[in-house]
Structures are given as C-alpha cells and as structure tokens.
Amino acid sequence: MSYVCLWSPSWPTGAALPADLVTALLEHTPRVSVGAAGRVWADARGLDAGALAVRLVDVAHRYGYSNAHAGTALTAIAAELAATQRRVPFTVVKPGHDREFIAPFPIDVLEPSTLLDNLLDGIGVETVGALAALDAEHIEVRLGAEGMRLWKLARADDPRLLFASPARALPSASVEWVDYALRDAERLTFVVNALAGTVCDKLAAGGQRAREVALAFSLADRTEFAHRIRSARPTGSQKSWMRLIRAALDRITLPDAVTGVTLRVESVIGNDGVQGDLFDKGFASAPQVERAVSQLMDDQGDVVLTPTNSAHPLVDARTEWTREDPAVAATSGERGVAKAQSGAKPTPRLTLQLVTPPRSVSVRTEERRDHQVPVQYRDGGTSYAIVNVAGPERVSGGQWEEGGPYAREYFRCVREDGTLVWLYRDAVGGGSQTVGQSDSRTANYERRDCQTVRLSDCPTPWYLHGWWD
C-alpha cells in the first residue's frame, strides 16, 4: 500500500471540502478519500507516488490553496506527518524508512489523550522515537491499551485501511437479436450453452466457482423475465451449470418470445483448495463425493438428510430432517476417525425401524390381568401369530398441539417368525375398527363402523408402527 496525504492549514473541514476539488483530484488517481481533520488521501498503488504528490499539490494550488502540502509514504501515519508537520510542499518518505522519518517528531503529533500525555511526560518520553524504543511489555503494563496503540503508531505500524479492495465485477455474458424472436427451446438452449461457456471460462480465469447464476430473458413484449438457479455445490463447470439450466428451462414457462438472453453470476466463492492430510484416506476422493452428493441434490432435491431430534413423546413426531451440506458429507470419514479416537466402537444393536405412516392392522387380543395384549394380527392379508408381548407402554398428550390429542398403548411383540414388531392401540382414534372377538382357530375378524357407536363402546384401532432390525 502506498499513500499520498494532501493537507492545507487553510482549507475547511473534510465535510466542507469543495466537491469539485475531489473530482479534480480523481483525474490523477483512481481513488480519493477525505479523512478526519481535513486530510485528503489518495491511493498511489501502481503509480509514481512522488509525481502524483506534485500533481495533487498543483490541483490544490489551482483551487486557491497555495499552502497545500503533500506527503508520500508506505504507511498512512508517515504520509500524514510528512504532509502536516513539514513546511515544504512535497515530502517523499523512502520505502522502509517510515519509522526513522517519524522518530524525531514530538509525541503530541500522535494525538495522545490528556491522561496519556501526562503519563508520557512523567516518564520523560518526548518524541515519537523515544516511545518506539520502549518495550511492548512495559508499555502494556504501564500505559494500557491506548499506550499500545500509540506505541504501534510510533513504530510506523498503522493498521488503518484507507482504501478497501475494490469489488470485482462478476462474470456475465449476454446476447441480443432484433431480426427475429426466438420460440424454439432447442435453439434457446444452444444460445444459453454458448453463454455458459463464456461465463465459465471467465470463472476459471478468475479462479472462482459460482454458487448462483441468473438467467435473464429479454422478451418480445419489452419485458424481462429473470430466473435464478442455485447449485448445491459451487462450481465453475459448464457441464454442471448446463445440467441445472436445462432442468430449469424444462420447468419455466416464458410469457413471450425471446429477443435476448443474459447469463450472469450472482455470487461466487474462491477456488481455494483445502490443505490435505497424507494420512486421510478420504481426502483424495472428497471432491468427487462432494460432486456426487451435489448432483444427487440437484437431480432429486433434498435427499441427503440429517436428523434433528426434539423431545416429543411420539417417536414419529420427534425428528425434523434437514438437508446435509455436500461439503460436510465429504468429510464424514474424517469425523468417523475422530469419533473412533474418542473411544466410540461400532456395536451392532437392534434399533427401531419405522413404518411411516403407521399402517392399520387388525389385531386379536386376549386378557392379561388388567389389560388386553395382542396375540395375533393381520397385515395386508397375512396373519402373524404373536408368541411374546412386552407392554403396554402408554403415552398420551397433545391437547395443545396442532395434531390434536393422542393416547397410545404400545406393545413390543415377538412374532412366530422371530421378528420383533411394534404395535399400538390408538385410544383416541375413531373410524372403522376391527374387533378381535373370534377364537384363535378360525381367526375371524368382525369389522364395524365406530362413527355409529358410542366412544365408550367403540374398540380402538391398532397400528403397526415399526419393527426392530
């Protein structure tokens, strides 16, 4: 960074500085900013700073500020002191000599607070150089945070960023035609493909990947139709973008014929690679995994999911599925190793597999002390004998929830074939029920409509909610 600081003791404050003066200065340098206390800063990067200072002082003279001074340095503090503390019109601080240049100035030029000024006076620090010569530890202990800030300035360590990096224009490409209006989807795809090629080449040249692009159609009725397309994984690949664009073109309906198309990138990220680990087995294939997962998401929607569980009493209402980030999916091996190192060992255990939504089944029960337990159920025309039952486990609630109240009696039942299934009786459900009142030899089931009988007389429905596997 190279700065030119322009200052005149006679010009007004920054806010009142004539706007046409700044405009005139901009003819010589691409960026000018007006700072505090009437300092005018010019960005001299890539320019001859000394010559620029001369030109800027000339401009100031033309506007009537004959006592304008300019200072040039690599740091803002050195340029500022060169402009404001020297009596000559131009001062150029040699690169690398900023600290020596500011050392002889009195400490007041760094504008310390009254308290700090007194402290510095007390320890005999009178010049910038004397302050810079002290140890950082001593400054921190004796003079605190403000002392440290001033000490850094005294060492020409000025953190001020007067000019932020300019925003780079995002790649775009467009084509317009006036002789005819396009209605053919194939030809439109051909045009867009050419634009995508141009845009992707620009992305590659800039080392960037696009996260989102906008496809804007100029229509024959003089309106514009814009459609944004977002990729699950930022990419600069023409093939990937064309796959998404084709899918988007299949979905959208344009209100009129097309007379022009613009493809512009809406957001980009850098093409930086991740530092690899020689011992990470999955590092080499991570980009392929990321690409494959992104393609799955682009083709099928949010199918790569991760569960977020609440404390809802019902298992089927406990989980919210959220989309997995392709980049996170690619690092699953790395996380697996970390988990294994923490002592977690893979142990198989029978876990509940859900039937979603729970499937209505016909159940025959028998009495076990004070409750009924299932002894047989019929699901889709097949009858299953139950040889052992654990339960019931009762759960109820939901009066204040959107789905309404629920009361269920869950049973874990071991079938004759060894499958452990999860059945429940819905204690608040209605509708067509099966009443198990037949004997086990014939396994007859009687069905009746619960809407027509009193709740107290109505047997409640049974559902198959899952199995353990």
Place this chain on the structure above:
Amino acid sequence: MSGAAAQDLLALRALLEERFPDASPITRRAATQLATGIAELDRALPSGGLPRGRLSVWAPQGGATAILRAACHGVLAAGERAAWIDSVGTVAGAFWDEGPLLVRPSSRLNALRSAEELLRSGGFALVVLAGAEPKGQETVRLTRATRDGGSALVALTTHAAMSALKLTSRITPADYRYKRTPFGDPAEITHARVRMDAVALGWKAHAEFVLPVTHHELRLSLEPELADRRGASR
C-alpha cells in the same frame, strides 16, 4: 499331479481370473476386502471383509440392519466413507447415529440412481441399499458401477442374482432375552441372539452375535383430561 500339470493349472486359473474377473470366486482374493471393524462379522466373511467392487446381498430383517449400520460406522472409523440409502423411509431419526451419509430418495428408481451415483464417485467404501430391490438390468448397472467405483455394495434384498456374497441372518423367538415384571410377564426385551450365514463360491461360514435391543424411549405423559380407554374390554 505332475509339476508341469500343476503349473499349467495355475496359469489357466490366472488367465481366467484376468479375462473374467467377475467369475472368479472372492475367496481367490481377486477382490480386495473391506474390513467392517466388527470382529465376529469379519471372521465370517471371505478374506476378512466385504468384497470391494462387488455386490453382496443380505436378506432383510433378522438383524441385518443392525449389523450393517455398525459396519458403516466401522468403515468410518477407518477413515473411509459409508452411505446408507433408505428408500422406504424406515430410518427413525431418533435412532440414527451420525456418521454415514443418509440418502432418503422418494422412489425405488431414485434410490437405484442414488446408489449408482454414489458408487461411481469412488468416494464410498461401503454403500448399503435398503428397501429398493434392483432387478434384471438394474442389477447389471449397479454391479458395473460397483466395479468402477471400487466400493462394496450391500443390497438388503432376497434377490441374489449377480451377487458375489450372500448373507442371511435370523432371530428365532427363543433368541430374545427379557427383563420381566414381578408377575413374570415380559417387561423389556434386552438382548437378541442373531445367527448369520455367509455363502460365496467356495465359502460358507456362520457367525453368532448377541445384540442389545435399543429401547424406543417412550415418555409417559398421561393427561387426566384425556378420554382414556386403556384396558377397556373389547
């Protein structure tokens, strides 16, 4: 057998393996193995693991899901990746341990597409296809993708066509262990013994596991205002 004849036989076997790699038995170590990290399972599998680049089938239920999920975590612990394709949505989020990539496609066809995509990427050591049974040409496509990507594909299906390894597991009612109530009724199922068989060309092995049964953690939340029909006579 004379020395020359033995040499010829070895040369012929090598030639056959080279020309028809899919036809050679996995016990010949033509395929590299993927150790699952579960000692009992690895011991029962040919050469100590699931064959990479090959299709294995495991008949659904009987503890297959439990063992394969643990195998996925074993693969992750070794620094590789595993994916679980759940095409019928049976995975309960509350019992899913973070780690393997979980894909929940909307249809059988999408499940097969997902499997092919993940297999071809070459980034997954183990892909489990649950709930979508590939048939005919679909199996051919999947086996090709498996070979190209070098992953071990395990399909939870009863169709064993084109598979290099066939696995079955079963639990009988007598294999469950219970905690009982003071009245002697089953209160909670704690463990189950799973018997597994692995069959491949030139290989037959058996293994037994005792698996804990995960409780479903129902919370009792009885509401006094609710019409409670528990225990009502039918």
